[in-house]
Amino acid sequence: MLGTTAGRLYWMSRNLERGENTARLIEAGLNIALTRSSGALSEWASVVATAGSTARYHEIHDDVDAEQVVNFLLREATNPASIRSLYDSARENARSIRTALTREVWEATNESWMTISDLLANPIATTELPAALRVIKRESAYVRGAMHGTMTRNEMYDFAQLGTFVERADNTARILDVKYYLLLPSLAHVGTRLDTMQWDTILRAVSARRAYRWSADGEISPTGIAEFLILDPQMPRSLLFCSRRIGERLSYLCPGDAELASQGIADDLTERLADTSIEVILDEGLHEFLRRYITDIASISAQVEQNFRFHG
Amino acid sequence: MTERQHFDEMFGHGDTARETYAGYHQWFSGEDTKRLITKAHAAEVLFRRTGITFTVYGDGSTNERLIPFDIVPRIIGAIEWARLEKGVVQRVRALNAFLHDLYNRQEILRAGRVPSALIERNDAFVPQMIGVTPPGGVYTHIVGIDLVRTSEDEFFVLEDNARTPSGVSYMLENRETMLHLFPELFSRQRVRRVNDYSRQLRRSLAACAPQSANDTPTVAVLTPGVHNSAFFEHSFLADEMGVELVEGHDLEVRDGHLMMRTTSGYEQIDVLYRRVDDEFLDPLNFNPDSLLGTPGVMDVHRAGNLTIANAPGTGIADDKAIYSYVPTMIDFYLGETPILNNVETWRCSDPDSLSYVQQNLADLVVKEVHGSGGYGMLVGPAASRRELADFATKLASNPSNYIAQPTLSLSTVPILTDAGLAPRHVDLRPFALVAPDEVMVTPGGLTRVALTEGSLVVNSSQGGGTKDTWVLED
Numbered sequence: 001m002l003g004t005t006a007g008r009l010y011w012m013s014r015n016l017e018r019g020e021n022t023a024r025l026i027e028a029g030l031n032i033a034l035t036r037s038s039g040a041l042s043e044w045a046s047v048v049a050t051a052g053s054t055a056r057y058h059e060i061h062d063d064v065d066a067e068q069v070v071n072f073l074l075r076e077a078t079n080p081a082s083i084r085s086l087y088d089s090a091r092e093n094a095r096s097i098r099t100a101l102t103r104e105v106w107e108a109t110n111e112s113w114m115t116i117s118d119l120l121a122n123p124i125a126t127t128e129l130p131a132a133l134r135v136i137k138r139e140s141a142y143v144r145g146a147m148h149g150t151m152t153r154n155e156m157y158d159f160a161q162l163g164t165f166v167e168r169a170d171n172t173a174r175i176l177d178v179k180y181y182l183l184l185p186s187l188a189h190v191g192t193r194l195d196t197m198q199w200d201t202i203l204r205a206v207s208a209r210r211a212y213r214w215s216a217d218g219e220i221s222p223t224g225i226a227e228f229l230i231l232d233p234q235m236p237r238s239l240l241f242c243s244r245r246i247g248e249r250l251s252y253l254c255p256g257d258a259e260l261a262s263q264g265i266a267d268d269l270t271e272r273l274a275d276t277s278i279e280v281i282l283d284e285g286l287h288e289f290l291r292r293y294i295t296d297i298a299s300i301s302a303q304v305e306q307n308f309r310f311h312g
Numbered sequence: 313m314t315e316r317q318h319f320d321e322m323f324g325h326g327d328t329a330r331e332t333y334a335g336y337h338q339w340f341s342g343e344d345t346k347r348l349i350t351k352a353h354a355a356e357v358l359f360r361r362t363g364i365t366f367t368v369y370g371d372g373s374t375n376e377r378l379i380p381f382d383i384v385p386r387i388i389g390a391i392e393w394a395r396l397e398k399g400v401v402q403r404v405r406a407l408n409a410f411l412h413d414l415y416n417r418q419e420i421l422r423a424g425r426v427p428s429a430l431i432e433r434n435d436a437f438v439p440q441m442i443g444v445t446p447p448g449g450v451y452t453h454i455v456g457i458d459l460v461r462t463s464e465d466e467f468f469v470l471e472d473n474a475r476t477p478s479g480v481s482y483m484l485e486n487r488e489t490m491l492h493l494f495p496e497l498f499s500r501q502r503v504r505r506v507n508d509y510s511r512q513l514r515r516s517l518a519a520c521a522p523q524s525a526n527d528t529p530t531v532a533v534l535t536p537g538v539h540n541s542a543f544f545e546h547s548f549l550a551d552e553m554g555v556e557l558v559e560g561h562d563l564e565v566r567d568g569h570l571m572m573r574t575t576s577g578y579e580q581i582d583v584l585y586r587r588v589d590d591e592f593l594d595p596l597n598f599n600p601d602s603l604l605g606t607p608g609v610m611d612v613h614r615a616g617n618l619t620i621a622n623a624p625g626t627g628i629a630d631d632k633a634i635y636s637y638v639p640t641m642i643d644f645y646l647g648e649t650p651i652l653n654n655v656e657t658w659r660c661s662d663p664d665s666l667s668y669v670q671q672n673l674a675d676l677v678v679k680e681v682h683g684s685g686g687y688g689m690l691v692g693p694a695a696s697r698r699e700l701a702d703f704a705t706k707l708a709s710n711p712s713n714y715i716a717q718p719t720l721s722l723s724t725v726p727i728l729t730d731a732g733l734a735p736r737h738v739d740l741r742p743f744a745l746v747a748p749d750e751v752m753v754t755p756g757g758l759t760r761v762a763l764t765e766g767s768l769v770v771n772s773s774q775g776g777g778t779k780d781t782w783v784l785e786d
Contacts, residue, residue, distance in 0.1 A: 001574055002558065004562050092538060114361075
């Protein structure tokens with residue numbers, strides 16, 4: 001397949017994944033803002049930080065305000081990471097590579113884009129926000145379902161999956177990194193209502209609240225959450241899970257013995273995670289660990305672009 | 313009884329359905345118009361959802377628009393079609409013979425049958441093609457011939473599209489839509505299939521592959537990109553044929569061949585179905601500022617290692633000033649009498665014709681020689697006094713840029729409006745595919761319809777719509 005096509009499939013999947021994650025992030029922020037009055041603003045500030053958009057946000061807004069933040073993340077045209085911008089660009093990519101998509105995937109992407117563009121044509125009031133977020137998550141599931149159900153398991157699917165897991169790995173790591181201090185053992189004994197709520201937010205942001213409770217027999221502990229989101233081999237958004245999927249897809253894409261640079265980094269990364277424990281990670285510094293992970297994911301992505309000739 | 317001024321393809325000049333439309337009309341009469349209008353809206357949703365749109369630029373923003381689709385089919389009888397088909401094949405053969413001659417011995421010029429001046433001063437003539445005979449001798453592989461009808465048995469050729477004719481995706485999607493909306497109609501009447509087009513396109517392109525290609529030549533469709541107004545058609549055709557859709561930045565000339573960059577290296581292309589204009593094809597050989605093209609692609613073509621469909625320089629055959637010589641070509645190369653007539657044409661470069669046109673401007677249709685899409689065109693009878701005066705000034709300052717034709721009484725086919733059936737003017741673009749030893753015409757084509765009452769302009773960029781075109785079986 002064409003390098004350009006592979007690149008567009010990859011970025012289309014990344015953007016769709018990021019859009020969905022941003023919707024969850026807003027949902028988590030909303031949850032905390034609804035249940036508490038004081039400190040809500042700092043919560044919204046941390047949502048913007050997690051989305052990696054603090055600098056851009058302050059280019060257009062001076063202060064942090066719930067509705068401003070929400071609309072900035074949902075529909076701000078000058079924010080390339082707003083859900084609307086992400087869908088615009090995913091749909092544009094999809095349109096340009098229609099020949100690589102099944103009819104179902106194309107139509108799902110196109111329809112989702114139409115629905116979301118209509119939905120986000122005007123500012124969303126806080127009261128309408130839960131319903132709007134539900135629509136966005138549903139549309140995202142629709143596209144994902146079409147991909148899963150209709151795409152031939154060939155290299156096109158591999159590039160789409162690669163994009164999904166690279167983006168997801170990055171997003172989960174960022175969520176953890178913004179809240180990392182809440183997960184440090186030194187604070188474990190505090191266990192105030194605020195902390196419980198914050199932990200809950202982290203789990204909600206990666207859609208893992210129930211899964212975690214089941215796996216931890218209903219007990220919430222910061223170390224447990226960190227372990228679950230970093231090292232759980234079955235949780236589909238954990239760092240270990242994402243790294244494994246990235247390595248797998250790269251090995252399908254690169255038959256034969258010659259290992260690609262991207263695959264080398266991915267395999268090292270997975271190995272490092274598989275061989276460690278949460279105690280070691282916390283001991284060596286959670287923040288440092290997460291920064292390194294984010295950097296590694298970025299180098300994998302850069303290598304993928306080169307290895308598969310996305311741009312020449 | 314209604315007396316119709318223009319020939320209506322469903323009702324003739326009266327109000328009973330002509331034989332070709334009898335079956336459809338009977339069905340229509342038994343239908344509830346409201347239900348049909350609801351169905352028509354459903355078609356629009358379907359088009360929008362599947363992204364069958366074209367891009368319109370203006371007001372600093374881009375918009376994707378639908379070409380309005382009318383659900384009343386345009387129906388052509390078997391005998392009518394047989395004649396059209398023969399006429400199109402004849403014309404396409406003559407155009408290819410002309411192109412070959414023009415870029416080689418130029419006998420038609422030497423014989424004085426076509427004036428040399430028309431070629432020498434023409435931008436559509438591509439000197440880089442002199443002495444080049446593409447594989448199979450085919451210059452224009454895909455041709456669209458625009459026809460209009462004026463009476464029960466009179467068809468005229470309005471223009472030839474020999475460079476990169478578009479609209480074939482609408483022919484195919486319109487049929488899909490009709491099958492989807494009204495499957496019952498197709499069991500009542502035997503309509504010839506159009507959906508073989510893509511398979512035939514790939515086959516005829518492969519048949520024109522250069523000798524350097526292997527048994528299954530690699531075909532690719534070249535598009536200017538997602539922002540091009542016809543992008544949907546480009547991706548549609550690549551998808552239907554099962555070949556790669558490429559842009560200039562995917563291509564590179566290496567070791568004398570055109571290659572596309574894939575995830576595992578470079579792969580040779582044998583046949584390039586290009587949907588970009590000549591001047592954007594190769595910055596080394598044509599427009600040096602073009603970012604769309606691939607440097608050196610023309611050299612690969614000249615060396616015989618790549619088929620470009622349609623070949624560069626084919627535009628000289630569909631130039632509006634050359635158009636009036638097509639009957640001459642048919643006589644000169646084929647020794648035949650034209651089956652389809654040209655519309656009488658005054659070339660304003662000729663002083664006598666110019667003065668005729670100037671005196672009769674209000675009755676004529678005047679077109680730019682190189683214009684397309686209905687832009688820069690004057691429809692005399694529909695123009696205001698002011699528009700006529702402005703156009704007269706333009707004409708006087710550059711006469712050779714214009715040709716003029718009489719205003720034809722174009723046939724109408726009804727469209728469905730809220731008030732029921734209403735006649736609207738139509739044209740027809742059948743598509744021909746050219747292989748080295750065969751010209752195939754798909755039974756059907758693109759019917760464009762002027763949706764505004766009385767309007768003669770059918771171009772989609774100017775408010776035209778389309779219809780499904782049926783050719784009935786014997």
